[in-house]
Amino acid sequence: MPLIKSTYSAPRLFRNAHFSTIYSSTLRKVAFSTTQRDRLELEDGDFLDLDRSFSSEGNSEKLVILLHGLAGNAQRPYMKAMARMFSEDGWDTAAMNFRSCSGEMNRLYRSYNAGATEDLEAVLNHISAEKKYTEIALVGFSLGGNLMLKYLGENLDIPSEINSAVAVSTPCDLGASLEELSQTRNIIYSKRFVRNLKKELFRRHLAFPEQITKEEIAGCNSLLAIDELYTSKAHGYKNAADYYQKCSSLQFLPNIQIPTLIINAENDSFLSDTSYPVEIAKNSDNLHLEIPAHGGHVGFIQNKESYYHEERALEFVQSFSE
Template sequence: MPILDSSYHSPLIFRSAHLSTIYAALLRKVDFRISKRERLELSDGDFLDLDWCYPLNKNTEKLLIVTHGLAGNAQRPYMLGMAKSFTEKGWDVALMNFRSCSGELNRLYRSYNAGATEDLEEVVTHALKKNKYRHISLAGFSLGGNLLLKYLGERNTVPTEVKSAMAVSVPCDLGASLKELNKNHNFLYSRRFLKNLKEQLYERHLAFPGEIDKNDIASCNSLLAVDELYTSKAHGYKDAAEYYKKCSCLQFLPHIKIPTLLINAENDSFLSPNSYPVKTAKNSSFLYLEIPKYGGHVGFIQKGEKYYHEKRALEFIIDRSQ
């Protein structure tokens, strides 16, 4: 598909990548509550929690499934903003909490990672059995966007009910984007992620003292170190490099077979050049790529309550659901 021209016009103050990223993540308030939480028992004996959001008219055949970013959860403003936008249009919305991200440690030593598409697959299967939806669309943010795109591109087919998808601020090359995140101008973000992930690892040490040592956790001074110590090993990869190589969605993008929109801001300080797959999009019949000049990382602020990526999700997904 041709590269899409972006109509995003950032307010002047939010042309700063850092200001838009921080405001959207920490200061945005979304007046919206989930309808109910459901615990999904997974086939390997573990669980994850789904936060369901319903429109006033509950008799809908359309569902949006949304995935969050690293160290996130379903209650983040970007998740609630997307849910509110779609329930207002009469859709059901299922917000995924990845394993161990809903406030309770999961049962197994493993948790979640950028390539754990088996969990998304189980959510889709469960949704189809639960309500027999005729139309399912997917939306993902950052790490969850990478997972979503990998899910769509790594398998020969997805259920016919899965009609379209959108991914926002996606590190399509995990290893290269980690190098960007470790640069000095991203110090505050990388420190925040590291602090959150180490806190989770200390909890995991208490539950699995024979699997991970608290002194090894304490010595982790970077996100790479966390992935070397835990993420890669716990999920069956030799090391962090193999994890990044096998789980980066970039290699799967040419194989996507449903209409999919990827929005990555040009000034997103988390992303490497490989996260702007212009050539792949031009050669694809299904991948649409939009590169707004501004927006930072999931910071597409505009006048009014809705953010730009929510407006674009409504346009792109609902147009394909008629």
């Protein structure tokens, strides 16, 4: 597909990537409540929680599944706002909380990562068993977008109900994007990620003291160090480089078989050049790529309650809805 020319025009103040990113992640308030939490018991003895809402009529046959980003959860403003956008259009919503992200630590030493597509598959199996939905859309943010794209590109036999997908602010090349996030201009974000992830690792140490020590955790001063110490090893990879290489969605994009939209802002300081797969999109029948000039990281602010990427995601999915 040719590149999609974006119609997004950011309010003047929010043409600054940092303003749009920080405001959206820390100051935005969203009024939306999920109505049900499902606990999925996983085959390896672990669990994850799914936060769900249902259309006012209660009989919708359309569902959107949402996947959050690094150190996120289903109740983050960007997740609630996207759920609200689809809910108001008559869709049911199911927002994933990755392992250990729902407020309760998971049972195993492993947790979640950018390539753990088996957990998305478990959610889809859970939903399919209900035999309720004829249409399913997927929407992933950042790390969750990468996981979603990897799933779609590595599986030739996805459920037939899935008819479209949208990835927002997605690092398609994990290693290269980590290098960008580690640059001085992004120090405020990287420090926040490191601080939050280390808090989680200290809790994990209390549950698995034989697996990881307080001294090892205290010595981590970067996302790379955390991925070297924990993320890669806990999930069966040799090291961080092996994890990034095997889990980056970039290599799977040419295989995607359903209409899929990537919305990555040109001024997103988290993303590497390789997270804008222009040539792949040009040569694909299914991959659509939109690169707004502004928007930062999940910060496509408008002069109204809804954000551009929320309206755009619904519009894209609607265009392939029966």
